[in-house]
Amino acid sequence: MMSSDNMKKVVLVTGANSGIGLALCKRLLSVDDQIHLCLACRNMQRAETARAALLCSHPGADIALLKVDVGSLKSVLEAAKELKQRYRRLDYLYLNAGIMPNPRIDFNAFINGLFSRKAIHMFATGEGLLTQEDQVTEDGLQNVFATNVFGHFILLRELEPFLCQSEKESLVIWSSSSNARRSAFSLTDYQHTQGKESYSSSKYATDLLSVALNNHYNKQGLYSSVVCPGLVMTHLTYGILPPFFWTLILPIMLLVWLFKQKPESLDPLAKYYSCTSGLGSNYVKPVKMDLDEEAAEAFYQKLLDLETKYRCWQNVK
Ligand SMILES: NC(=O)C1=CN([C@@H]2O[C@H](COP(=O)(O)OP(=O)(O)OC[C@H]3O[C@@H](n4cnc5c(N)ncnc54)[C@H](OP(=O)(O)O)[C@@H]3O)[C@@H](O)[C@H]2O)C=CC1
Numbered sequence: 001m002m003s004s005d006n007m008k009k010v011v012l013v014t015g016a017n018s019g020i021g022l023a024l025c026k027r028l029l030s031v032d033d034q035i036h037l038c039l040a041c042r043n044m045q046r047a048e049t050a051r052a053a054l055l056c057s058h059p060g061a062d063i064a065l066l067k068v069d070v071g072s073l074k075s076v077l078e079a080a081k082e083l084k085q086r087y088r089r090l091d092y093l094y095l096n097a098g099i100m101p102n103p104r105i106d107f108n109a110f111i112n113g114l115f116s117r118k119a120i121h122m123f124a125t126g127e128g129l130l131t132q133e134d135q136v137t138e139d140g141l142q143n144v145f146a147t148n149v150f151g152h153f154i155l156l157r158e159l160e161p162f163l164c165q166s167e168k169e170s171l172v173i174w175s176s177s178s179n180a181r182r183s184a185f186s187l188t189d190y191q192h193t194q195g196k197e198s199y200s201s202s203k204y205a206t207d208l209l210s211v212a213l214n215n216h217y218n219k220q221g222l223y224s225s226v227v228c229p230g231l232v233m234t235h236l237t238y239g240i241l242p243p244f245f246w247t248l249i250l251p252i253m254l255l256v257w258l259f260k261q262k263p264e265s266l267d268p269l270a271k272y273y274s275c276t277s278g279l280g281s282n283y284v285k286p287v288k289m290d291l292d293e294e295a296a297e298a299f300y301q302k303l304l305d306l307e308t309k310y311r312c313w314q315n316v317k
């Protein structure tokens, strides 16, 4: 017989202690307060604060914490080991943790874009406006790629036995972005060591990976989706511009979203955009992604090669 704890859906959210991750956890609990929610965070103090906040709004909620730095392979492997000891199932895996380090705005591009036909598109995607300074991690990987893509990929690979179970389906949901652009990504430099748009490249990589995961795992009951949460005021966006600046440009942003509103089964080649506006409309719109399945497969094979290399390296150390 299964105990009621074994029957509870297990939901894991990375980057759950702030911003979109924390808001998502709150929302998940308001939709179903019978889930077992696991907040996967790199800083346990911030994780405790998030759990306390969630328990304030949902006092009976079943919330656990897991320490994981998705930018470190050692930490990811340890976290996966811990999860395998704790749980027998995993129903939803939200791969949400993400960084955009040292963002810079190209003000000239902004002024030019403002008076061009691409103004709306520029405000919705940030195309051409943002650059970042990336660093190399202790594993020798580009930090943005390691955090936003590869650490999550290894976590998923480690949790494969839980996610691929014959009796039930599991869903992996990636926090992608409208800033994911084909032109920022290159298969020959998928870690984006050369350019200055590591964020955009990592989000495009996420989109490719999700498509490849569906091709490889759907038969085993694992489904992957990418979502675009829209432009949300979080630590990430406050790292680009200070809060007062956002308040100043908010009216322009609202006009953009108003202009883009148009109401409409999960499509593996679509990204799900949040189109919630400040004026009340609340819906999600599937948008076809700008990618092809061959590129997705080629990128997936490169990740498998990199995985093999790092697993050998971990064994040697
Ligand atoms: N805000 C926006 O407008 C948009 C955001 N997104 C995406 O949404 C996701 C969440 O971002 P958002 O909520 O805005 O930003 P926040 O900075 O508020 O949240 C990011 C979360 O990720 C965690 N995190 C970062 N690096 C690591 C790491 N190495 N290991 C574990 N956790 C880590 C942070 O933890 P800590 O507190 O310890 O730093 C934090 O909990 C990101 O993937 C982002 O790219 C997509 C589109 C738009």
Ligand SMILES: CC(C)=CCC[C@@H](C)[C@H]1CC[C@H]2C3=C(CC[C@]12C)[C@@]1(C)CCC(=O)[C@@H](C)[C@@H]1CC3
Pocket: 105, 107, 110, 122, 123, 124, 125, 126, 127, 129, 130, 176, 177, 178, 179, 230, 231, 237, 240, 241, 249
């Ligand atoms: C300098 C002035 C007056 C305005 C600059 C506005 C931009 C900084 C801003 C416009 C669109 C924004 C945007 C993002 C960042 C900031 C902008 C470029 C994102 C790239 C942030 C992260 C994401 O994932 C995207 C969904 C955002 C898209 C829009």
